[in-house]
Amino acid sequence: MNTLCHVFAIILSLISIEKVSAIDFRIVGGSKAPEEYGKFHASIQNVTGHHVCGGAVVSKWYVVTAAHCVHGANPRFMNIVAGTNNLDVGGKRYKVASIIVYDRYNSTSREHDIGLLRTKRPFDLRFIEILELRRQTLEEGDEVTLVGFGAQKPHGSSTRKMYVLELPVFNQEICEYAMRYNRPVTDGMFCTFTKIGEGTCHGDSGSPLIKGKELVGVVSWGIPCAVGFPDVHTRISPYVEWIQSHIKQYFCYI
Ligand SMILES: *[C@@H]1O[C@H](CO)[C@@H](O)[C@H](O)[C@H]1NC(C)=O
Ligand SMILES: *[C@@H]1O[C@H](CO)[C@@H](O)[C@H](O)[C@H]1NC(C)=O
Secondary structure, eight states: OOHHHHHHHHHHHHSOOOOOOOOOOOOBSOEEOOGGGGTTEEEEEETTOOEEEEEEEOSSSEEEEOHHHHTTOOGGGEEEEESOSBTTSOOEEEEEEEEEEOTTOOTTTOTTOOEEEEESSOOOTTTOOOOEEOOSOOOTTOEEEEEEOOOSSTTOOOOSBOEEEEEEBOOHHHHHHHTTTTOOOOTTEEEEOOOTTOBOOTTOTTOEEEETTEEEEEEEEESTTTSSSOEEEEESGGGHHHHHHHHHHTGGGO
């Protein structure tokens, strides 16, 4: 390892060592996910092995999740189980080395609700798949796929089996209007909506939304459990450079 890499490693290890706050949101109205959807998913778990939030594997060392899932958390009390669609069977467990929350993340407005977890050892790519990041913007009506281990009804607990749901990107202006009593829906966010009985629930936060093999979004906020409001997600495209800059700093460990 060269000196430059060493310096980066030290800087990275000093970034945000913080405690886990309350987390939310399982998919309502979805179907059991086939094995392939488990390959790139990262279940963020607490010390007792409970699924707390979802995430997506985006490099050999990094998971993208929602900032609100990891903000203020201590990486020592967190584990990642990646590469499975069933938390009781298979999957590989990884310790978290550091938490990186986007510096302009605002916990009140949920703007820039994106964060990274770096693992202590590289993901085993025989079992785990890396998702590409989508730079292209999403259009209204684009079909995206949500995968996660969230609850299937209000006040329910997370499932051990992964669910998948196809959702169309919802009209941004109508979404803003629908959510006006909650928070503003900003450009860094997009919405999905089909009907009552289809959407995100407790434990889905941080879960990936994909289009093909590309990560397009991360579950951020909403009125949980598909009671008739759109779900709001962090858009990936504005954050691709930021994510890439962290991944590149760690190239030397490949
Ligand atoms: C882990 O999460 C579960 C489910 O939310 C909770 O009941 C449990 O108390 C948590 N364990 C710790 C140590 O925080
Ligand atoms: C966070 O968002 C809230 C609500 O929009 C706003 O009042 C506050 O000033 C923001 N905080 C920062 C640090 O920008």
